[in-house]
Amino acid sequence: MFEHSVKVPRHYKIAANIFKKVSTEGGSVKTLLYDDKLRHFRTNVLYALITETIKHASHINKIFENSKILENESRLDPWLAKILTAELLFGKKALPGKSKPEQTVLSYKEQFEKFSSEHKDDFETKDNTFLVNVWSVASSVVVVNIIIGAYVYKAYYEKEYDEHGNEIDQHAYPPPAPTAEVSTVKSIAPRPRYVRINTNLLTTSDAIRAFQDEGYRFIRCTSGSYADYLEQIQKLTEEDFTQDYHVKTMFVFAAGTKLHEHELYLENKIILQDKATAMAVHLLAPPPGSVVLDMCAAPGMKTTQLAAYLRNNGRVYAVERNEKRYQVLCDFVHKTGSTCVEALHKDALEIKKGDLDSVEYILLDPSCSGSGMDFCVHSYIESSRLARLTSLQEKFLKHAMNAFPNCKRIVYSTCSLYPEENERVITNVVKTSRAKWRVQDVKELLKGQWNNFGSGMYGSIGTRCLYSRPDSDFTTGFFLAVLDRDQKDMEKSLNAEKQAQKQWQAVNKAKPQNTEAINDDKNKNGFNEEHNESSQDFTEEVVEEKSKSNKKKRKSEHNTDENKETDQNEVKEAEITDEAPNKKKKKRKTDKNNVDNVIDQLDDLSVECEQEVPKKKKKKKDKQTENQSNEPNMLIDISDTNGDSQEHKKKKKRKKDLENVDDGETEIKIKKKSKKNDSQELEMDNAEELELEVPKKKKKKKSKGD
Numbered sequence: 001m002f003e004h005s006v007k008v009p010r011h012y013k014i015a016a017n018i019f020k021k022v023s024t025e026g027g028s029v030k031t032l033l034y035d036d037k038l039r040h041f042r043t044n045v046l047y048a049l050i051t052e053t054i055k056h057a058s059h060i061n062k063i064f065e066n067s068k069i070l071e072n073e074s075r076l077d078p079w080l081a082k083i084l085t086a087e088l089l090f091g092k093k094a095l096p097g098k099s100k101p102e103q104t105v106l107s108y109k110e111q112f113e114k115f116s117s118e119h120k121d122d123f124e125t126k127d128n129t130f131l132v133n134v135w136s137v138a139s140s141v142v143v144v145n146i147i148i149g150a151y152v153y154k155a156y157y158e159k160e161y162d163e164h165g166n167e168i169d170q171h172a173y174p175p176p177a178p179t180a181e182v183s184t185v186k187s188i189a190p191r192p193r194y195v196r197i198n199t200n201l202l203t204t205s206d207a208i209r210a211f212q213d214e215g216y217r218f219i220r221c222t223s224g225s226y227a228d229y230l231e232q233i234q235k236l237t238e239e240d241f242t243q244d245y246h247v248k249t250m251f252v253f254a255a256g257t258k259l260h261e262h263e264l265y266l267e268n269k270i271i272l273q274d275k276a277t278a279m280a281v282h283l284l285a286p287p288p289g290s291v292v293l294d295m296c297a298a299p300g301m302k303t304t305q306l307a308a309y310l311r312n313n314g315r316v317y318a319v320e321r322n323e324k325r326y327q328v329l330c331d332f333v334h335k336t337g338s339t340c341v342e343a344l345h346k347d348a349l350e351i352k353k354g355d356l357d358s359v360e361y362i363l364l365d366p367s368c369s370g371s372g373m374d375f376c377v378h379s380y381i382e383s384s385r386l387a388r389l390t391s392l393q394e395k396f397l398k399h400a401m402n403a404f405p406n407c408k409r410i411v412y413s414t415c416s417l418y419p420e421e422n423e424r425v426i427t428n429v430v431k432t433s434r435a436k437w438r439v440q441d442v443k444e445l446l447k448g449q450w451n452n453f454g455s456g457m458y459g460s461i462g463t464r465c466l467y468s469r470p471d472s473d474f475t476t477g478f479f480l481a482v483l484d485r486d487q488k489d490m491e492k493s494l495n496a497e498k499q500a501q502k503q504w505q506a507v508n509k510a511k512p513q514n515t516e517a518i519n520d521d522k523n524k525n526g527f528n529e530e531h532n533e534s535s536q537d538f539t540e541e542v543v544e545e546k547s548k549s550n551k552k553k554r555k556s557e558h559n560t561d562e563n564k565e566t567d568q569n570e571v572k573e574a575e576i577t578d579e580a581p582n583k584k585k586k587k588r589k590t591d592k593n594n595v596d597n598v599i600d601q602l603d604d605l606s607v608e609c610e611q612e613v614p615k616k617k618k619k620k621k622d623k624q625t626e627n628q629s630n631e632p633n634m635l636i637d638i639s640d641t642n643g644d645s646q647e648h649k650k651k652k653k654r655k656k657d658l659e660n661v662d663d664g665e666t667e668i669k670i671k672k673k674s675k676k677n678d679s680q681e682l683e684m685d686n687a688e689e690l691e692l693e694v695p696k697k698k699k700k701k702k703s704k705g706d
């Protein structure tokens, strides 16, 4: 019996409105979801619900025709009715509320199910036909109309949706309109479910325990090689989970494992983030206490990962230009207990020298074509679009390299598989950096345990970069490059900064009132916009003076390093950067205008490779402080390169102490340390560090197949 006073749950109403708009006016689900009013809503739940309704639209229409529900129930909104039916038949398989529309749809449940099972074959035949199409398309280059058909199918129907539409993380934005170009469809390997533990709210060991208590079995990687790990994760059954080979605070479950309704997910203690994207923070590897800049931050997947990596010890400046996305970022940062993050609603390209000089590490994850997201079935992009993206990406990278004098490492990443957005950006920019930056060899950083690298077409710079590929790494398509500043250059740059500071102070002694105003401004905001324009010029002038005197020397240095190759363009670029300040100012203005234009255009063409931002619902108070200091975080091999070798050695020793672990065992439990809190001091550097213990707790019902 329905109750008149009971309202339809808000998310159903919103979903119905968006579904109606998309169906009648066109437009994208995602764009509508970012509507102001929905800013704090559980967008991923809504997205799943709407896409599930779209996916089953023809099925629902048929059962509506058959049951005459819309004729019989004249007051029932048809859009809402379809959303509720999708939820009832393909989603949660229940309608929790007592509102009239819900109760009305529920009263037809049996009729709907009967019709569906009687016409099961019709619906299944359709699915099968589709699969055949997809596979035939995947095997070869096909004609335009099939591609378009497959493309649309792929984008909306074929994606690995579970009953809650779980793979919505891949649908950051709807795919670009199909083009008339012939293109090749990528083959798609089943991707495991990756889960990152938000170690600011939950320790990795507690996470293992929690999953074990639910009946999941922790599988320890038995071998030391990445190849073996890859083999192993393909064999995971729906009861298993393991630890990621590289990112130790990440777990891997079988493909299709449903965790969207999981309590830990709703509490933001676990984050559903693809492994490839987590590699960016893993390789940036800022030690706790560092100052990090996330230049293109929203929705904040990597920002919050950085906060967890730092154990909230240090500072993460998370910059986002788009206001709505900035709000999403702030919300996510807050919900995940990422207290060391300072979100800045700003254009990252406008941050000048002097604004954030304390930054030591930069994560640069700019807007890109998103061609690595596997829902993009065709590998075509207009060359003009690609050129615009590339140009902006290069601007970002140059800016990261030049505006932060204390920055020692930059990780540049995209979720694109186009070399033009990747190796080419790195090569072009590094070549013009006058040998100040060096591309690190990721293969070395990962101790040889990686398979896919950039193209040799871009020389050794290309092959030093990392690709993560859906077909062989079982992740989304991802690219990253690690750039380290040349130490000598860093010293030079810092000396030049000091020199410039002194000269500026000397000049300003004559005008005390100005200095006061500027300092006051700087103290207030941490930013001093007006001051920066002039001081930057002055600083650069001094740096340029120095650089001119060293120019010859550096030119000869260039020839000795593979990262320091010169060519005609490089010389041109160097000449441009050595222009007189006035000219430079003018140039910056035009550059800025160009950049603004490009950015505006990019809003239409770029894809943000975001993952699933957990939902707002919070059942329990976050136990943030309890866990924070205890989680050892990702104790990766590359820490050697960041001065963490001592800690690493200690861990190795501890690891040795735990060598009584039985290799044949698959089920493990964490060694309990003396006190409860201490028990969280689990070394997650290696699965071997976990001690065996048969779980005693009663197995709870798993969330799978809920």
Ligand SMILES: C[S@@+](CC[C@H](N)C(=O)[O-])C[C@H]1O[C@@H](n2cnc3c(N)ncnc32)[C@H](O)[C@@H]1O
Binding pocket: 295, 296, 297, 298, 299, 300, 301, 302, 303, 319, 320, 321, 322, 325, 346, 347, 348, 349, 365, 366, 367, 368, 599, 607, 608, 609, 610, 611
């Ligand atoms: C690929 S997404 C970043 C995803 C993010 N790193 C994560 O892991 O969740 C790129 C983001 O950069 C933002 N962006 C684009 N241009 C920007 C600019 N000039 N300054 C700051 N943010 C910008 C976009 O709005 C978008 O949110």
